[in-house]
Amino acid sequence: MPSRPADRAVTTKQLALYGGPPVRDTWLPYGHHTISEDDIAAVVEVLRSDWITQGPKVEEFECTLADYCGAKYGVAFSSGTAALHAACAAAGLGPGYEAITTPLTFVATANAVVYCGAKPVFADIREDTLNIDPEKIQRQITSRTKALITVDFAGHPVDLDPVLFLARKHHLTVIEDACHALGAEYKGRRLGGISHMTVFSFHPVKHVATGEGGMVLTNDRASAERLRRLRHHGINNFESEKPWRYNIAELGYNYRLSDIHSALGISQLRRLDAQLARRNCIAKRYQKAFSEITALSLPAVDPDVTHAWHLFVVLLNLDKLAMDRDGILQALRAENIGATLHYPLVYFHPFYRKQFGYGEGLCSVAETVSAKMFTLPLFPGMADDDVKDVIEAVSKVVGAYLI
Numbered sequence: 001m002p003s004r005p006a007d008r009a010v011t012t013k014q015l016a017l018y019g020g021p022p023v024r025d026t027w028l029p030y031g032h033h034t035i036s037e038d039d040i041a042a043v044v045e046v047l048r049s050d051w052i053t054q055g056p057k058v059e060e061f062e063c064t065l066a067d068y069c070g071a072k073y074g075v076a077f078s079s080g081t082a083a084l085h086a087a088c089a090a091a092g093l094g095p096g097y098e099a100i101t102t103p104l105t106f107v108a109t110a111n112a113v114v115y116c117g118a119k120p121v122f123a124d125i126r127e128d129t130l131n132i133d134p135e136k137i138q139r140q141i142t143s144r145t146k147a148l149i150t151v152d153f154a155g156h157p158v159d160l161d162p163v164l165f166l167a168r169k170h171h172l173t174v175i176e177d178a179c180h181a182l183g184a185e186y187k188g189r190r191l192g193g194i195s196h197m198t199v200f201s202f203h204p205v206k207h208v209a210t211g212e213g214g215m216v217l218t219n220d221r222a223s224a225e226r227l228r229r230l231r232h233h234g235i236n237n238f239e240s241e242k243p244w245r246y247n248i249a250e251l252g253y254n255y256r257l258s259d260i261h262s263a264l265g266i267s268q269l270r271r272l273d274a275q276l277a278r279r280n281c282i283a284k285r286y287q288k289a290f291s292e293i294t295a296l297s298l299p300a301v302d303p304d305v306t307h308a309w310h311l312f313v314v315l316l317n318l319d320k321l322a323m324d325r326d327g328i329l330q331a332l333r334a335e336n337i338g339a340t341l342h343y344p345l346v347y348f349h350p351f352y353r354k355q356f357g358y359g360e361g362l363c364s365v366a367e368t369v370s371a372k373m374f375t376l377p378l379f380p381g382m383a384d385d386d387v388k389d390v391i392e393a394v395s396k397v398v399g400a401y402l403i
Helices: 037-047 056-069 080-090 108-115 134-140 160-170 221-231 259-269 272-290 325-334 350-356 364-370 384-400
Strands: 073-077 098-101 119-122 145-151 173-177 197-201 214-218 235-238 246-248 312-316 373-376
Touching: 037 259, 056 073, 056 214, 056 259, 073 080, 073 221, 080 108, 080 173, 080 197, 080 214, 080 221, 098 108, 108 119, 108 145, 119 350, 134 160, 145 160, 160 173, 214 221, 272 312, 272 384, 325 373, 325 384
Parallel strands: 098 119, 098 145, 145 173, 173 197
Antiparallel strands: 073 214, 197 214, 235 246, 312 373
16 A cells, blocks of 8 residues: 555545554554574573573673673663662662652663652653753753663653763662663763663563563762672671572662573574664655654654664644544554553553652643654564554544644
């Protein structure tokens, strides 16, 4: 099916939502993992070995990812959320302290702060890249601030230099939530070795999928050692002469990643550069197509970064449309396009309203953007025809609601 010319008039009767034929006959999710025969073989090899957890594959995965990202140490965890929690604990967050972060993120970023008994404070975002605004961070810093938690939203690196400057000035720890941004670059350097601690996720829709899993990268040996204690019940050391004896130095957790997950991660890492290239190819096709539709806008990409394209986010120019964001999403999903929202603002969730008294008006840019944004399917396993279907469906739906 040829692509529909930009902004061509379409009647709502042609939409699948109102009984018209959908662009696709089958559902296209917004993200999906890819498992190769090599991945399967790597997992089977571990299953046939002497170690399926707490074995050599975990350290191999840690070292491989740290080397790829230019960091000295990697500490693997059972999930990206567990990695975030441990990073917050290693940064010293606790009752009476605050961490400044963005409201435009999955709730796990802020939850990790709450797990430590600290308070998440939200700074507004840049209107162009949708990342946290360093100028807004500065306004939120107080004597209670302990950490700055940035989020490389959708795969676009945060402007880290001014964030790190603020951290040095106020003696703060920068925890970079790079769960969207494995393989991204900031000013020629891969994310992972720039911030004090950088967190990655290996959920199935991420760049490397281990099922569940996460990792913290750092250049600080003391932080790495504490992270390892925290993921393993707070155990400090085993006695070499009496290996059955050990000490619990602090309250820790069972946040270990298994050798099974790690073997899958190592295998997936071998394809990461190819996967990033495919994501970039799809993003460029979307950019070209949607730049011609006047009712749509696209977030900016800073010239000194390499985007990892975990998500492809589109902004609606609502003054040109006779439908709101949720209506557009509903119509796209009727066309079998798995468009969705990333994310409802964290402080709008009932828990954060009740626990901290947050509400409307806290971050005006984020609130304006949130009302008009949505995410389109983007993952390396998409065929060219899948990409064409997404472009066709967006043109069809937006065209039907043009004023």
